[in-house]
Amino acid sequence: MRLKDKVCIVTGAATGIGKATAIKLAEHGGTVVVADIDVDGAEQTVEEIKQKDLKAFVEELDLSDLTGIKEFAAKMISRFKKVDVLVNNAGRFSTMPLMEMTENEWDAVMDVNLKGTFFLCKELLPEMIKQHYGKIINLSSLAAKRGGVTSGINYAASKAGIISVTKCLAKYSAPMGINVNGILPAFCDTKMFNSLPQKKINSAIKGIPVGRPARPEELANTILFLSSDESSYITGEVINVDGGVLMDS
Numbered sequence: 001m002r003l004k005d006k007v008c009i010v011t012g013a014a015t016g017i018g019k020a021t022a023i024k025l026a027e028h029g030g031t032v033v034v035a036d037i038d039v040d041g042a043e044q045t046v047e048e049i050k051q052k053d054l055k056a057f058v059e060e061l062d063l064s065d066l067t068g069i070k071e072f073a074a075k076m077i078s079r080f081k082k083v084d085v086l087v088n089n090a091g092r093f094s095t096m097p098l099m100e101m102t103e104n105e106w107d108a109v110m111d112v113n114l115k116g117t118f119f120l121c122k123e124l125l126p127e128m129i130k131q132h133y134g135k136i137i138n139l140s141s142l143a144a145k146r147g148g149v150t151s152g153i154n155y156a157a158s159k160a161g162i163i164s165v166t167k168c169l170a171k172y173s174a175p176m177g178i179n180v181n182g183i184l185p186a187f188c189d190t191k192m193f194n195s196l197p198q199k200k201i202n203s204a205i206k207g208i209p210v211g212r213p214a215r216p217e218e219l220a221n222t223i224l225f226l227s228s229d230e231s232s233y234i235t236g237e238v239i240n241v242d243g244g245v246l247m248d249s
């Protein structure tokens with residue numbers, strides 16, 4: 001029970017990596033808030049967790065809405081009196097070609113992936129600082145380091161920004177007992193990856209030394225580690241969980 005009595009918020013947990021993470025954190029004793037713009041999907045995740053006799057709650061959250069983020073954070077603090085773990089997993093994908101990029105599409109992706117992620121951290125940090133404890137885990141992407149070709153430039157830039165946000169938050173909050181880290185997946189078997197054309201999926205898989213995309217649970221395992229006290233001396237790191245694609249450390 002690595003997360004006994006810990007309050008854990010997982011954004012974008014209606015499906016994919018977020019859902020696997022919410023289930024994993026609950027299995028390790030966490031009380032999990034499944035926060036997503038997709039309330040029906042979030043309810044399904046919570047139902048699955050409750051069927052295992054574990055603790056989870058649904059909360060609607062749209063990361064592109066700063067007022068909504070503030071209200072969400074205030075509600076969490078008033079309801080649970082603390083927040084121990086925040087997994088910033090929600091993400092909006094884009095495949096708009098570089099020379100066709102529009103301002104609206106640029107902003108839509110940045111607002112969710114980068115701006116929303118930072119402002120949610122900013123709202124919850126004072127509570128973590130008060131308790132001198134907190135774990136923040138952010139989701140970057142292979143596109144951040146490699147540049148987006150299949151994925152849009154806006155998506156790649158937002159995920160590169162996540163690496164920087166992770167380091168800034170880690171430096172700021174390390175003296176206050178808070179660890180801020182990230183994971184960097186390459187290809188994971190979720191709706192997002194499977195929305196690509198089959199030809200792109202096949203060529204992506206060819207480039208993975210392990211020979212297959214990640215299962216969401218395999219990413220959730222690293223997120224669990226970074227959420228627990230086993231990673232107490234790690235901060236400001238973004239760990240490649242990519243089946244050997246990058247090998248850049």
Ligand SMILES: NC(=O)c1ccc[n+]([C@@H]2O[C@H](COP(=O)([O-])OP(=O)(O)OC[C@H]3O[C@@H](n4cnc5c(N)ncnc54)[C@H](O)[C@@H]3O)[C@@H](O)[C@H]2O)c1
Binds near residue numbers: 012017141186
């Ligand atoms: N699947 C991959 O191959 C892959 C690779 C690299 C990085 N990632 C990153 O991992 C994270 C999870 O990806 P996934 O593959 O599980 O994706 P997914 O599309 O299956 O899930 C994304 C979740 O985010 C939620 N979401 C989208 N916009 C939102 C908003 N405005 N407010 C709140 N929630 C919102 C969706 O409703 C959904 O539940 C994302 O940040 C993604 O960029 C995924």
